[in-house]
Amino acid sequence: MGLTGLEIYKHLPKTNCKDCGLPTCLAFAMALASGKGSLDSCPHVTEETKSALDDASAPPIKLVKAGVGDHVVELGEETEIFRHDKRFFHPTGVAVLISDHDDVAAKVEAFEQLEFHRVGMHYVTDMVAVRCDSGEAGKFKAAVETVAGKTKKAIILVAEDPAAMEAGLSAVAGRNPLIYAATAANYEKMVALAKANSCPLAVKGTSLDATAELVEKIVALDYRELVLDSGARETSKVLADLTQFRRLAVRKKFRPFGYPAIAFTSKEDPREEIVQAGAYLSKYADIVVLKADARQQLLPLLAWRQNLYTDPQKPIAVEAKLYDIGDANENSPLYVTTNFSLTYFIVESEVESSRIPSRILAVDTGGISVLTAYADNKFSAETIAAAIKKSGAEDKVNHRKLVLPGYVAVLKGALEEESGWEVIVGPREASGITKFSKENFA
Amino acid sequence: MTVEILKEKYRNTVGEVVLGATREQGGTRSHTITVGGEGALPFLHFEGSIPNRPVLALEIWDLAPAEWGPLFEKYYGDVWSDPGAWASKCVDQYGADLIQLRLKGADPDTKGAAVEECIAAVKKVLEAVGVPLIVVGCGKPEIDNALYAPIAEAAAGEKLLIGVAELESYKAVTSACMANQHNLIAQSPIDINICKQLNILIAEMSTAMANRIIIDPTIAALGYGIEYSYSIMERARNGALQGDKMLAMPMIGNVGIEAWRTKEANQPEADEPAWGEQEERGILWEATTAMAYLQSGIDIMVLRHPETLKVIKATIDDLMQDNSY
Numbered sequence: 001m002g003l004t005g006l007e008i009y010k011h012l013p014k015t016n017c018k019d020c021g022l023p024t025c026l027a028f029a030m031a032l033a034s035g036k037g038s039l040d041s042c043p044h045v046t047e048e049t050k051s052a053l054d055d056a057s058a059p060p061i062k063l064v065k066a067g068v069g070d071h072v073v074e075l076g077e078e079t080e081i082f083r084h085d086k087r088f089f090h091p092t093g094v095a096v097l098i099s100d101h102d103d104v105a106a107k108v109e110a111f112e113q114l115e116f117h118r119v120g121m122h123y124v125t126d127m128v129a130v131r132c133d134s135g136e137a138g139k140f141k142a143a144v145e146t147v148a149g150k151t152k153k154a155i156i157l158v159a160e161d162p163a164a165m166e167a168g169l170s171a172v173a174g175r176n177p178l179i180y181a182a183t184a185a186n187y188e189k190m191v192a193l194a195k196a197n198s199c200p201l202a203v204k205g206t207s208l209d210a211t212a213e214l215v216e217k218i219v220a221l222d223y224r225e226l227v228l229d230s231g232a233r234e235t236s237k238v239l240a241d242l243t244q245f246r247r248l249a250v251r252k253k254f255r256p257f258g259y260p261a262i263a264f265t266s267k268e269d270p271r272e273e274i275v276q277a278g279a280y281l282s283k284y285a286d287i288v289v290l291k292a293d294a295r296q297q298l299l300p301l302l303a304w305r306q307n308l309y310t311d312p313q314k315p316i317a318v319e320a321k322l323y324d325i326g327d328a329n330e331n332s333p334l335y336v337t338t339n340f341s342l343t344y345f346i347v348e349s350e351v352e353s354s355r356i357p358s359r360i361l362a363v364d365t366g367g368i369s370v371l372t373a374y375a376d377n378k379f380s381a382e383t384i385a386a387a388i389k390k391s392g393a394e395d396k397v398n399h400r401k402l403v404l405p406g407y408v409a410v411l412k413g414a415l416e417e418e419s420g421w422e423v424i425v426g427p428r429e430a431s432g433i434t435k436f437s438k439e440n441f442a
Numbered sequence: 443m444t445v446e447i448l449k450e451k452y453r454n455t456v457g458e459v460v461l462g463a464t465r466e467q468g469g470t471r472s473h474t475i476t477v478g479g480e481g482a483l484p485f486l487h488f489e490g491s492i493p494n495r496p497v498l499a500l501e502i503w504d505l506a507p508a509e510w511g512p513l514f515e516k517y518y519g520d521v522w523s524d525p526g527a528w529a530s531k532c533v534d535q536y537g538a539d540l541i542q543l544r545l546k547g548a549d550p551d552t553k554g555a556a557v558e559e560c561i562a563a564v565k566k567v568l569e570a571v572g573v574p575l576i577v578v579g580c581g582k583p584e585i586d587n588a589l590y591a592p593i594a595e596a597a598a599g600e601k602l603l604i605g606v607a608e609l610e611s612y613k614a615v616t617s618a619c620m621a622n623q624h625n626l627i628a629q630s631p632i633d634i635n636i637c638k639q640l641n642i643l644i645a646e647m648s649t650a651m652a653n654r655i656i657i658d659p660t661i662a663a664l665g666y667g668i669e670y671s672y673s674i675m676e677r678a679r680n681g682a683l684q685g686d687k688m689l690a691m692p693m694i695g696n697v698g699i700e701a702w703r704t705k706e707a708n709q710p711e712a713d714e715p716a717w718g719e720q721e722e723r724g725i726l727w728e729a730t731t732a733m734a735y736l737q738s739g740i741d742i743m744v745l746r747h748p749e750t751l752k753v754i755k756a757t758i759d760d761l762m763q764d765n766s767y
Binding site: 084116212213237244254272275299300342349429 | 665669717719733734763
């Protein structure tokens with residue numbers, strides 16, 4: 001186990017200079033002790049102190065990066081077992097597997113299409129894994145070259161033969177690819193390759209014990225940019241091993257497991273594969289590699305990743321203001337909702353699909369939904385009337401009619417009185433807006 | 443080197459609830475289903491016993507569900523005007539572990555079915571299939587409260603799972619279940635305190651009922667707040683294992699109804715080409731929602747698409763494999 005906050009504090013300058021971003025040296029020491037900061041944030045510690053404290057101050061799971069430029073994927077540095085205890089930080093890298101037997105160019109072109117827009121968010125599939133199935137270094141290198149030429153995203157090189165890996169690496173040396181994988185049989189050569197190219201290296205064991213042992217051997221060779229794979233491929237076993245990696249790193253600061261983890265799907269049926277990948281993503285994989293590459297298959301998986309990695313303590317809000325949807329003019333209808341982003345974007349997408357130019361007023365409820373805000377008195381006749389005034393809606397439209405969410409129909413009377421606007425009670429669910437707008441505004 | 447496996451030590455297990463009763467037990471089911479009983483977090487067999495696998499229901503209505511659209515007409519259109527035939531198809535052809543009958547017809551906005559008609563629908567389903575049955579009302583407490591007692595009585599001995607009890611409206615359904623030995627769904631709005639409070643109120647009415655509660659923590663679909671219900675369920679299950687008796691009940695979720703309400707499941711490919719093929723997308727939207735809840739501790743899921751049921755069943759087979767070290 002690491003040092004306590006007070007033990008760390010003894011080694012710090014005790015000047016309370018705030019250069020680390022925290023108010024005092026003691027606060028900084030406490031943050032380090034709980035694994036929630038890095039000693040690098042203090043510009044004043046000496047080298048000796050640094051090495052003395054390095055171990056204690058290192059986060060329980062190391063941050064490892066793959067890829068370059070705008071497409072770096074950051075992996076690890078997680079501190080929690082459950083998202084409700086704080087949050088998960090670095091979203092799982094989702095990688096699509098391409099074999100050097102495949103039509104590589106076509107596959108990578110399809111991969112490049114895997115970007116999605118929904119409810120105001122942008123999802124991307126962030127990594128390509130190229131696997132040497134041919135057993136030929138030349139063929140693998142050609143496949144890697146094709147991939148590198150067609151995507152800027154992070155690349156995983158999958159080959160256990162060091163000669164093939166060397167050939168593949170030579171095609172993408174400057175792209176910081178993840179090398180997969182060092183095994184008990186090849187690790188010395190793989191570590192040499194990783195060092196020579198300063199690339200992250202995956203460590204593949206045959207069990208938790210063997211994985212820990214192999215990590216220690218590699219660390220003894222002074223290489224620490226590592227990613228873990230216990231070697232398991234059955235769903236239930238992978239779930240158990242990923243859980244042990246996370247628990248032992250976070251709870252016990254067990255150093256051999258203090259690195260991000262990678263999981264490979266084993267299912268052939270794409271539906272089963274997506275569900276399997278989803279389970280690994282939920283329970284602690286920092287990278288998931290899968291074969292499925294159709295849009296309808298990746299969209300649900302990426303949506304789950306986005307949901308899982310949101311900060312549970314922070315309601316996601318949009319700016320509280322008046323939004324124009326389509327070519328809105330002075331006669332366009334006005335919908336009122338809250339500024340909880342999920343609520344707002346659902347309403348927006350429904351208003352959009354009604355194809356009637358409109359406006360939406362997002363009332364500031366601190367980013368909470370209609371019913372919750374109503375219960376909390378943050379979505380009341382007074383707050384809505386004030387928001388209308390502030391939004392400038394009175395100058396933008398000729399009419400004085402607003403659409404109120406059906407769930408808070410009870411506010412109609414008070415709101416009419418408070419605002420002087422006529423209140424039309426809309427549908428309870430956003431899904432009813434298209435029908436409602438056709439009946440009322442078409 | 444030997445890694446010291448980290449196993450949590452828990453003080454409590456989730457209670458077991460038996461759904462259905464055979465002839466010897468006073469019902470007419472061909473078999474019973476036991477849910478709950480977990481002594482570990484989901485599928486972590488290495489740290490405790492997980493005696494019962496999560497089970498999957500398909501939902502049927504007492505009237506043809508016009509709003510399900512042409513996609514579901516392919517699978518259910520030939521049977522959905524007859525709840526008995528519909529239930530049989532779900533069990534025999536699609537492999538549902540159990541059936542959830544939603545008495546949508548009782549809603550005055552649909553056909554306003556009389557109590558007798560609702561009872562007849564329940565009986566039809568009980569005659570048509572041998573699996574245990576879940577019966578839920580139309581969703582309007584003022585209507586449903588009048589249905590619970592006559593239905594519970596008409597199916598006395600069958601150990602149905604009847605829903606739903608809510609904080610504002612739990613007495614009628616609780617008494618109906620109490621008097622006729624049925625199980626009860628206690629529904630709370632994604633709120634762990636209300637969940638506990640409701641269970642306490644039900645237990646105060648009858649201590650026996652406390653062992654016949656299934657928690658419905660209210661679930662959201664993927665992309666529409668799933669992370670809230672996921673975390674509430676994780677917290678509830680952790681609380682149960684750490685000794686909170688008022689959270690130590692099996693959990694149920696209406697995955698199908700939520701998933702198939704989303705834009706992602708329903709938008710034709712022509713309108714959202716970047717989202718890919720619609721039916722496959724819808725199936726995976728439902729399956730990914732179900733997957734997440736398996737990981738947060740659900741015991742019963744009510745699904746809609748038969749293909750979702752198939753893929754989730756296969757996943758549960760895999761997850762139930764022992765992973766002890």
